[in-house]
Amino acid sequence: MANTNLANAKTAKNDEFYTQYYDIQTEINAYLEYNPNVFRGKTVLLPCDDPEWSNFTKFFAQNFETFGLKKLISTSYAVESKRITDWQPTLFETESPYFDVDKTRTHGKIYVLDHDANANGRIDINDLQWSYLEGDGDFRSDEVKALRDESDIIITNPPFSLFREFVAWIMEANKQFVIIGHQNAVSYKEVFPLIKDNLIWFGVGFKGGATHFISSYQDIATAGNHIEGMIRVSGVVWFTNIDHGRRHEPLPLMTMEDNILYSKHKEIRGKSYIHYENYDAIDVPYTDAIPIDYEGIMGVPKSFLDKYCPEQFEIVGIAEGDSGKALGLKPYPRVLKKLNPSLRDGQLYYIDDEGIPQKPYARILIRKKQ
Numbered sequence: 001m002a003n004t005n006l007a008n009a010k011t012a013k014n015d016e017f018y019t020q021y022y023d024i025q026t027e028i029n030a031y032l033e034y035n036p037n038v039f040r041g042k043t044v045l046l047p048c049d050d051p052e053w054s055n056f057t058k059f060f061a062q063n064f065e066t067f068g069l070k071k072l073i074s075t076s077y078a079v080e081s082k083r084i085t086d087w088q089p090t091l092f093e094t095e096s097p098y099f100d101v102d103k104t105r106t107h108g109k110i111y112v113l114d115h116d117a118n119a120n121g122r123i124d125i126n127d128l129q130w131s132y133l134e135g136d137g138d139f140r141s142d143e144v145k146a147l148r149d150e151s152d153i154i155i156t157n158p159p160f161s162l163f164r165e166f167v168a169w170i171m172e173a174n175k176q177f178v179i180i181g182h183q184n185a186v187s188y189k190e191v192f193p194l195i196k197d198n199l200i201w202f203g204v205g206f207k208g209g210a211t212h213f214i215s216s217y218q219d220i221a222t223a224g225n226h227i228e229g230m231i232r233v234s235g236v237v238w239f240t241n242i243d244h245g246r247r248h249e250p251l252p253l254m255t256m257e258d259n260i261l262y263s264k265h266k267e268i269r270g271k272s273y274i275h276y277e278n279y280d281a282i283d284v285p286y287t288d289a290i291p292i293d294y295e296g297i298m299g300v301p302k303s304f305l306d307k308y309c310p311e312q313f314e315i316v317g318i319a320e321g322d323s324g325k326a327l328g329l330k331p332y333p334r335v336l337k338k339l340n341p342s343l344r345d346g347q348l349y350y351i352d353d354e355g356i357p358q359k360p361y362a363r364i365l366i367r368k369k370q
């Protein structure tokens, strides 16, 4: 059963997952807390959306006046391009005077909110105007690109399978954005340099680094985590280039001496920090075990980015593949391959107590801000 469901999810490339209202609200509130005028007078585009399903359009339309938006645009992707077979248009669409049986499966839709269309004295979700797009609503199409260029801020949960392209699409137009992605996207060569240079960062995020998305695929979460009609995905984060307060809160940390005396982690308490064999840096397996008085380079887990405060630390690089090689990680001596066949050039390694070379999990290299 679990395998069938996973196979289904893979066929759809994990793209038909819809974000919960609460998750959108929690994240957007963090930007508003930091700057109450962050959306004032702005045009917000919600691409790769589907207002008949999605909570992004609902959330921003309901808050149009409170946020002081100038214009809200939301676009959806055609059903045929999504390769969904068991689909029927909603009553909302079929009963609308704009319904077109020739376009319903093959064309994307655009929803616009910018005035009090029903003249009831306020601008809200009931004033959304819709029509079919010329094409299927692909974010890479010229017509959606033109909408991108017209807008100030892009917000969505883009298709996981096109995440790299989606980030490049935003960056080439130099827009502000708040989008959902997987933590592993940090290592993409299109993404990491932007993180290193503080051009993009993590948002406030999902509690425990995981959330449930609304999905018709059943998930394979353990019974305790399973919610009917939803799929649980771990390692999801928000990527953004809009400022929020959490990223300016320095992490409270102990000195190296205190970590060794008091750390709650057995790998640290009563031991010393491991030094890598092929790079001048120490291994810090937990973000809360970063020694605040260490002046050199430290290898930390990717989840450090959840707590990263650019006034406290700087990012030196990522110890993976070509990026690791470019940083100057020395190749491992080939004789070690016999002891650990998983060693790879461009990755860090250290020698454990038994004399066996070991690779830590993927590490980001950081240093205390000078």
Ligand SMILES: C[S@@+](CC[C@H](N)C(=O)[O-])C[C@H]1O[C@@H](n2cnc3c(N)ncnc32)[C@H](O)[C@@H]1O
Pocket (backbone or CB within 6 Å): 014, 015, 016, 017, 018, 019, 047, 048, 049, 050, 053, 054, 055, 056, 076, 077, 082, 137, 138, 139, 140, 156, 157, 158, 159, 160, 162
């Ligand atoms: C992860 S879902 C998120 C939907 C919605 N934004 C939400 O979070 O509730 C991504 C959506 O993008 C659509 N999509 C896939 N490829 C696309 C493309 N090339 N252009 C536009 N949308 C696309 C998918 O069909 C899917 O509906």
